[in-house]
Amino acid sequence: MDEVRPETREYLDGLFTPGLRIGGDPHTPYSWIEITEVQEVTSIRLPSGRLVVDSPRITGPARELAFRIPPGEYPVDVSWANCPRLADGYYTEHRECAATRLRVRDEPVVTWELALGVGEDPALRAAGAGFEAEDAMGCFADATAWQTLTEPFRRYLTDVAAAGCGGPPVGRDTEDLCEGYFELARDEGHRADLLTFGVPEGWGQVWEGRARDGEIAVIVAPGPVPTSPWD
Template sequence: MDELRPESREYLDGLFTPGQRIGGDPYTPYSWIDIVDVQEVAVIRLPSGRLVADSPWSAEPPHELALRVPPGTYPVEVSWSDVPSLINGCYFERRECAATRLRIRDEPVVTWELVLGVGEDPSGPRADRAGFEAEEAMGCFADATAWESLTAPFRRFLADLPGFGQPTGPGRDTEDLCEGYFELARDEEHRADLLAFGVPEGWAQVWAGRARDGEIAVIVVPGPVSTSPWD
């Protein structure tokens, strides 16, 4: 893969820095976002260290990352942004998820890399577009060994959807977090969890930040706010 461009590095470094303005021209309204807060959403269990980053709605085999993390429990954090909007001539700001990260180690990131999936060729034509199809503009972190059970609530929800003109079907068997921005599914048999979050419509990329010793410190998926320099 090509060397990370300076603007991409600046973007990734700033995603979890409160007070940072990201994207666009600072003198052009509505082309940037302000990072206002970083919040821990949940602690998830990854007993195998095999991490999936994919849409929980996907009917395809899960997008398991080629990298491994030490088996354990890890906090997932959200970076909140204030996004400028203009509707019917009125300006306002809305709170939105700028990015979601799995924090492996509490150490500064010194290098970033785009994370490939298992079996993907780092020299192949899609290496600079590594990621997953973001069905329903949703992604998740989950343990690969429990993927089928952890995504079962989403499959049941689709199966139970009513026909056109019928009342709304039952909700999903997941836990809502942060006023519905996140969904948590648990598998007590495998002692594993899945945390679902918003991502850009259509396609999402996964980035790993490494500490000075070369070990993975964080895994980041940018959120639905489209200001990234690789768009």
């Protein structure tokens, strides 16, 4: 059963439809986004089928999603959008990540639900279940390799603190993708991966899209764009 509002479903369905405008009055600046391109970023390995969607910088337990998917390697797509931006009194178009999608099955989505973490109360869906997103960053990662995959991010914070203000630039042992919009970390011991993506500042959410047979088809994390039906 589809539990989301019609406008939310329309928004989620449209996030990966090039040429579609999403938002309010098309004549009012900063009230819409236009999807321009869907691009495959990379594929990630999830050998356990247990998926974490959380900030890679957290120090507490990771937010593992309540459902599981078949172990395997899955493509991840980004939906790019043109977003109006006000600068010096003028509106210009700005390219931004509208959403990131983990493709489990290439089948149409017939129902959407806000994804819950393991042990979370379904009542949290009405309250907007999600995760704290420091620096507007979330990630997809295999749960069994979480500690190893997030080590570069924890070490980065330690190195930045040690360098202090005015210290030398600090990098981390990850691979930049799509001009730095995404970061990929690999754990060859578990043969598992972690991929970061952008989310709204402070709070990220993830949606599960299910095919007609009820199985997970896609997992979608809306990005840091200015328009959504729950603003």
